[in-house]
Amino acid sequence: xxxxSIVQPIVRPITQSIDGYHxxxxxxxxxxNGGFETAGGGGSDVFANWSETIGSGSSMTRDTVDxxxxxxxxxxxxxxxxxxxxxxxxxxxxxxxxxxxITAKSTGGNWLIGGNAGGDNFTITFTSDWATYEGDVDLxxxxxxxxxxxxxxxxxxxxxxxxxxxxxx
Numbered sequence: 001x002x003x004x005s006i007v008q009p010i011v012r013p014i015t016q017s018i019d020g021y022h023x024x025x026x027x028x029x030x031x032x033n034g035g036f037e038t039a040g041g042g043g044s045d046v047f048a049n050w051s052e053t054i055g056s057g058s059s060m061t062r063d064t065v066d067x068x069x070x071x072x073x074x075x076x077x078x079x080x081x082x083x084x085x086x087x088x089x090x091x092x093x094x095x096x097x098x099x100x101x102i103t104a105k106s107t108g109g110n111w112l113i114g115g116n117a118g119g120d121n122f123t124i125t126f127t128s129d130w131a132t133y134e135g136d137v138d139l140x141x142x143x144x145x146x147x148x149x150x151x152x153x154x155x156x157x158x159x160x161x162x163x164x165x166x167x168x169x
Contacts, residue, residue, distance in 0.1 A: 026091040027146060027165040034163040036062060036074045047074065050089055055082040058154065068103040068130045068161040078154030086149030088116065093144050097169035101134040103162040111150050115143020126158065
């Protein structure tokens with residue numbers, strides 16, 4: 001079952017307590033660059049620890065002006081004609097269910113969040129103001145990557161920050 005909730009503001013510890021177990025995140029602020037604070041090596045490597053795929057005419061940058069916390073966010077400006085863009089990390093090997101939390105905003109459109117295998121993701125629509133979204137995603141098809149992606153009509157701008165991912169099954 002895939003669930004989503006919108007919570008603003010959200011205050012929780014970094015570790016999640018699920019069925020009596022405290023779980024450390026696979027991705028988080030200060031862990032695997034979940035806050036987009038650390039730049040990548042340059043060129044197509046925008047962020048350390050993340051793999052980026054940027055559609056022709058679109059851009060992905062480290063925004064140090066508009067962010068939810070810390071000193072930076074991931075800003076993605078989508079081209080209307082070539083909208084496919086994604087950012088991912090290979091942290092899901094052997095995981096069948098994840099819990100995510102992301103702080104984001106957009107000028108429109110929606111995103112897929114979850115895994116890289118077909119059907120292992122959830123569509124989420126961000127608001128125009130910074131808000132925190134969280135939910136669970138079943139990974140039924142053997143995903144190995146945690147993926148945030150956009151693959152439909154572009155022409156919008158998105159900001160992502162404070163990404164957390166926990167393996168819960």
